[in-house]
Amino acid sequence: MEEETKYNKLKDIIKVYLPEDVSVDAIGLESNFISELNINSANLVDIVLDVEDEFDIMLENADMDKMQTVKDALGIIDAKLEAK
Amino acid sequence: MRRRVVITGMGVCAPNGIGLGAFAEAMADGKSGIRFQPELKELEFGCQIAAQPELTEELLARYFTPLQLRGLNATGIMYGVIAGSDAWKDAGLAIAEKEAPDWDSGVLFGSGTLGVAKFREAIHQIDARNVRRLGSTSVIQTMASGVSAYLGGILGCGNQVTTNSSACTTGTEGVLMGYERIAQGQAERILVGSCSDSGPYVWAGFDAMRILPRQYNERPEAASRPMSASAAGFVPGSGAGALLLESLESAQARGAHIYAEILGGAVNSGGQRGDGSMTAPNSEAVQRCILRAIGNSGIDSADIDAINGHLTATGKDALEIANWSAALGRSGTDFPYINSFKGHFGHCLSAAGSIECVAAVLQFEKETLFGNVNCEDVHPEISKIIDQRAIPQKSRAYTPSILAKASFGFGDVNACVIFKRYTD
Numbered sequence A: 001m002e003e004e005t006k007y008n009k010l011k012d013i014i015k016v017y018l019p020e021d022v023s024v025d026a027i028g029l030e031s032n033f034i035s036e037l038n039i040n041s042a043n044l045v046d047i048v049l050d051v052e053d054e055f056d057i058m059l060e061n062a063d064m065d066k067m068q069t070v071k072d073a074l075g076i077i078d079a080k081l082e083a084k
Numbered sequence B: 001m002r003r004r005v006v007i008t009g010m011g012v013c014a015p016n017g018i019g020l021g022a023f024a025e026a027m028a029d030g031k032s033g034i035r036f037q038p039e040l041k042e043l044e045f046g047c048q049i050a051a052q053p054e055l056t057e058e059l060l061a062r063y064f065t066p067l068q069l070r071g072l073n074a075t076g077i078m079y080g081v082i083a084g085s086d087a088w089k090d091a092g093l094a095i096a097e098k099e100a101p102d103w104d105s106g107v108l109f110g111s112g113t114l115g116v117a118k119f120r121e122a123i124h125q126i127d128a129r130n131v132r133r134l135g136s137t138s139v140i141q142t143m144a145s146g147v148s149a150y151l152g153g154i155l156g157c158g159n160q161v162t163t164n165s166s167a168c169t170t171g172t173e174g175v176l177m178g179y180e181r182i183a184q185g186q187a188e189r190i191l192v193g194s195c196s197d198s199g200p201y202v203w204a205g206f207d208a209m210r211i212l213p214r215q216y217n218e219r220p221e222a223a224s225r226p227m228s229a230s231a232a233g234f235v236p237g238s239g240a241g242a243l244l245l246e247s248l249e250s251a252q253a254r255g256a257h258i259y260a261e262i263l264g265g266a267v268n269s270g271g272q273r274g275d276g277s278m279t280a281p282n283s284e285a286v287q288r289c290i291l292r293a294i295g296n297s298g299i300d301s302a303d304i305d306a307i308n309g310h311l312t313a314t315g316k317d318a319l320e321i322a323n324w325s326a327a328l329g330r331s332g333t334d335f336p337y338i339n340s341f342k343g344h345f346g347h348c349l350s351a352a353g354s355i356e357c358v359a360a361v362l363q364f365e366k367e368t369l370f371g372n373v374n375c376e377d378v379h380p381e382i383s384k385i386i387d388q389r390a391i392p393q394k395s396r397a398y399t400p401s402i403l404a405k406a407s408f409g410f411g412d413v414n415a416c417v418i419f420k421r422y423t424d
Helices: A003-015 A041-055 A061-066 A070-083 B020-029 B038-042 B057-063 B075-090 B116-127 B138-142 B146-155 B170-183 B200-208 B248-254 B283-297 B317-328 B349-366
Strands: B005-014 B034-036 B049-051 B105-111 B189-196 B239-247 B260-269 B306-308 B337-339 B402-409 B413-421
Touching: A003 A041, A003 A070, A041 A061, A041 A070, A061 A070, B005 B020, B005 B075, B005 B170, B005 B248, B005 B349, B020 B349, B038 B200, B057 B075, B075 B105, B075 B146, B075 B189, B075 B239, B075 B349, B105 B146, B105 B170, B105 B349, B116 B138, B116 B200, B138 B146, B146 B189, B170 B189, B170 B239, B170 B260, B170 B349, B170 B402, B170 B413, B189 B349, B239 B248, B239 B349, B260 B283, B283 B317, B283 B402, B283 B413, B306 B349, B349 B402, B349 B413
Parallel strands: B105 B189, B306 B337, B306 B402
Antiparallel strands: B005 B239, B005 B260, B034 B049, B189 B239, B260 B413, B402 B413
């Protein structure tokens, strides 16, 4: 899968969880989910589930702890897809 | 010094009408919200009819964000948020700014059991060893206070945000709890109300108790027959009602429209002693509750000119009439008008009290006494006690001045509230 395709798929997942006053354009590679995109920390759980469904992978608790930014998430997705 | 408390907004999500306008029309016209439920037939229920609000995706999108709607499977929360948001808006109140809540406004929204369908989803996941797949909303949709939590956040309320639960008394009890808090000066406004989920997992237990009608599956609109000789059990229902209670000072300062004043009321329990049990009322407790409500309100029993009863359409209706008559010391032609709205929309369980309070208070506004549905054949035990003219068969132009509303519930619990038409 192309990196850009992965990024766009991830952005599509994230945008659902953005507060009303944060626009989709605010999502960048370095964006921190909680401190920059203002996503409710409880919703990170849902983002993980959506990522699992979209990429047909399974994340471990340790992966979730490491997932602070969009780039972290892409890295984890890459690693999981490679390990498949 | 107790403060006076008035109603300045109402909202409703009822089986026979969503929104005050549609609901008022349905009540005046005797429109039924009871329908055949294919799902109950499929599951081989004895009673295959029920009354539930007819929601659409368009309607939900007006009250919830797309994120809130993701995986939302708690009908009680949907009904409660619709009714509660409407009542808030109807009162002319604004949603709190992002930075700070409205410290003087609270939410007291009751439930019986909440998010049952969501809980079922979770149970299937858990049993399949898939706990991690539950997502983030399994707790907030199934906690009893979920409906208050949603409303408190949507509206930005900074006073008490809580949930009461007392079976079918819940909604009426909630009105009195909100009233007390405002009367004592602890809040200016409380959004009170209650909700009840829809669906087989809520209603099955009642079907198993054989207290639902089984012979009306082909004639759902005729099934709920309060005060009737042919009453065959209560029809299960669901929905939500909401009333914005406010101190009279606050309402006047805002120039708010006032629907009615709450004079007072009472709650008690029969303690499941005497003729009371888990599922049957102790008559002495019912009468004491009514009498104390009258006393607390500073009125005489002779002042009451209309009653909205609990009257579920079971064999207990005649006993309820006997209790009203004994408590008020009034019978025959001296008995006030009495109606039950369960003929229209069945028994909405934990939502019953609030939906019925909304309907009862609408009678002041519409200057109409809503007629009973399906009690052309008044039960002989009832007509022995009160004159049949006290039981309007059709809606009629009449403006009550003081109205008593009572609800009773499993656990032998009672609540009675006294509403007064508001005049400047």
